[in-house]
Amino acid sequence: MAEEMSGIPEHEEFRTGARQWLRTVARPRAADGEWGSGSDSVAVFENWTEEQEREHTARVQEWERIRYDQGWSALTWEESYGGRGLPAYYEQLYRAEEAAFDVPQRPEIFPVTQALVAPAIAIWGTEEQKRRWLRPMLRTDELACQLFSETEAGSDLAAVRTRAVRDGDDWVLTGHKVWTSGARVATWGVAVCRTDPDVRKHAGITVFLVRMDAPGVTVRPIRQMTGGSSFNEVYLDGVTVPDTDRLGPVGEGWRVTLSVLAAERLDSGSLGLDNADRALDLAAHLPRPLTGGEQQRAADLHIRTLVQRLIGLRVTAALVAGREPGAEASVGKLYATETMRRTSDLVSELLGPSLVADTGEWGTYAWTEHLLGAPGYSIAGGTDEIQRTILAERVLGLPKEPAR
Numbered sequence: 001m002a003e004e005m006s007g008i009p010e011h012e013e014f015r016t017g018a019r020q021w022l023r024t025v026a027r028p029r030a031a032d033g034e035w036g037s038g039s040d041s042v043a044v045f046e047n048w049t050e051e052q053e054r055e056h057t058a059r060v061q062e063w064e065r066i067r068y069d070q071g072w073s074a075l076t077w078e079e080s081y082g083g084r085g086l087p088a089y090y091e092q093l094y095r096a097e098e099a100a101f102d103v104p105q106r107p108e109i110f111p112v113t114q115a116l117v118a119p120a121i122a123i124w125g126t127e128e129q130k131r132r133w134l135r136p137m138l139r140t141d142e143l144a145c146q147l148f149s150e151t152e153a154g155s156d157l158a159a160v161r162t163r164a165v166r167d168g169d170d171w172v173l174t175g176h177k178v179w180t181s182g183a184r185v186a187t188w189g190v191a192v193c194r195t196d197p198d199v200r201k202h203a204g205i206t207v208f209l210v211r212m213d214a215p216g217v218t219v220r221p222i223r224q225m226t227g228g229s230s231f232n233e234v235y236l237d238g239v240t241v242p243d244t245d246r247l248g249p250v251g252e253g254w255r256v257t258l259s260v261l262a263a264e265r266l267d268s269g270s271l272g273l274d275n276a277d278r279a280l281d282l283a284a285h286l287p288r289p290l291t292g293g294e295q296q297r298a299a300d301l302h303i304r305t306l307v308q309r310l311i312g313l314r315v316t317a318a319l320v321a322g323r324e325p326g327a328e329a330s331v332g333k334l335y336a337t338e339t340m341r342r343t344s345d346l347v348s349e350l351l352g353p354s355l356v357a358d359t360g361e362w363g364t365y366a367w368t369e370h371l372l373g374a375p376g377y378s379i380a381g382g383t384d385e386i387q388r389t390i391l392a393e394r395v396l397g398l399p400k401e402p403a404r
């Protein structure tokens with residue numbers, strides 16, 4: 001009732017509207033047919049060449065522009081940014097509908113741009129920056145990657161050594177970033193830099209948006225164990241960045257960084273669910289009876305998927321109540337990476353040798369891409385150990401780790 005009065009559609013009305021719209025622009029997923037036909041990809045990170053990455057990115061951008069232009073993206077954003085001013089959980093309502101349709105799978109750079117970087121700009125950006133960056137990022141005309149980690153600054157991110165030195169109206173950036181997902185297709189890199197080496201490490205940091213095509217930026221792909229290169233090294237050799245591309249105040253970059261990292265945890269809760277469901281389908285379609293052990297593992301995985309979805313609902317409930325879902329988000333990320341691990345265990349047991357020898361049979365060897373990709377998510381976005389530390393300190397109130 002209150003929602004009706006405020007011009008916010010009822011949930012069912014919204015979901016029906018989303019479904020009807022999706023039918024006009026996408027094919028229902030069920031149309032892919034029976035088990036054993038259609039794509040058997042369960043890749044966690046794609047094995048793309050640079051050309052394939054560019055092609056796929058362009059396809060997803062095309063889809064994202066349709067969504068944005070027709071009012072089904074940026075749902076929670078103000079109208080002035082092309083949004084509809086809906087509460088945060090409407091995004092989840094939309095996603096639940098979209099899952100039933102065959103739409104392009106969004107590689108990491110898309111959620112990074114729309115759900116991590118754009119909200120940080122909304123919090124920390126000047127009015128001019130918001131006008132300049134938000135629409136193109138929400139519409140994905142411009143994509144943004146995270147230039148956070150360095151070889152000596154991962155879990156201990158505040159130890160970054162990439163220097164930014166003031167030069168009149170500009171800054172000059174010099175350093176080396178690593179593990180940058182999507183750097184090959186990004187327009188912008190959000191760089192966490194040291195602007196004052198003489199103060200406490202968290203106080204000497206400032207964040208800049210760097211054009212990835214600026215002179216002095218070099219991107220070198222890193223070969224992952226999946227065979228692909230979804231992440232890269234990025235060298236910044238005397239890159240000039242105008243002060244108007246600084247995000248947040250000088251020396252306040254740690255708080256800007258934390259805004260991005262919190263959004264990253266929030267975005268991770270549904271990781272691995274699709275592949276867990278697919279593994280359970282595999283168990284149901286195996287051309288032999290399951291052993292007792294396999295049944296146990298399958299039942300356990302089924303329970304996990306239910307619990308993970310419930311954790312997702314708790315995150316939604318926190319958002320509905322207007323609370324920042326801090327602890328729920330860390331639990332969600334940690335739980336998701338364990339689901340991915342258990343999915344690997346079940347599939348390994350079910351498929352045995354046909355997992356490691358490519359016989360061309362549908363839905364067998366393809367699982368290597370899950371097995372080799374899944375461990376990456378126990379590291380990306382804050383390792384499992386770091387999530388546990390957050391829970392221990394912030395939820396359980398245990399004594400803090402000694403400061404480094």
Ligand SMILES: Cc1cc2nc3c(=O)[nH]c(=O)nc-3n(C[C@H](O)[C@H](O)[C@H](O)COP(=O)(O)OP(=O)(O)OC[C@H]3O[C@@H](n4cnc5c(N)ncnc54)[C@H](O)[C@@H]3O)c2cc1C
Binds near residue numbers: 150
């Ligand atoms: C697939 C993937 C994509 C990524 N994408 C990006 C990206 O786009 N941009 C970006 O900037 N970075 C990215 N990263 C980097 C990622 O954020 C870091 O790898 C991560 O934060 C861990 O840092 P590290 O690799 O330096 O490991 P380290 O911090 O050196 O950790 C090594 C080990 O020590 C443990 N450890 C460290 N500190 C503690 C502690 N205090 N207590 C207990 N255990 C501890 C860790 O859990 C880990 O097991 C990506 C990583 C992966 C795997």
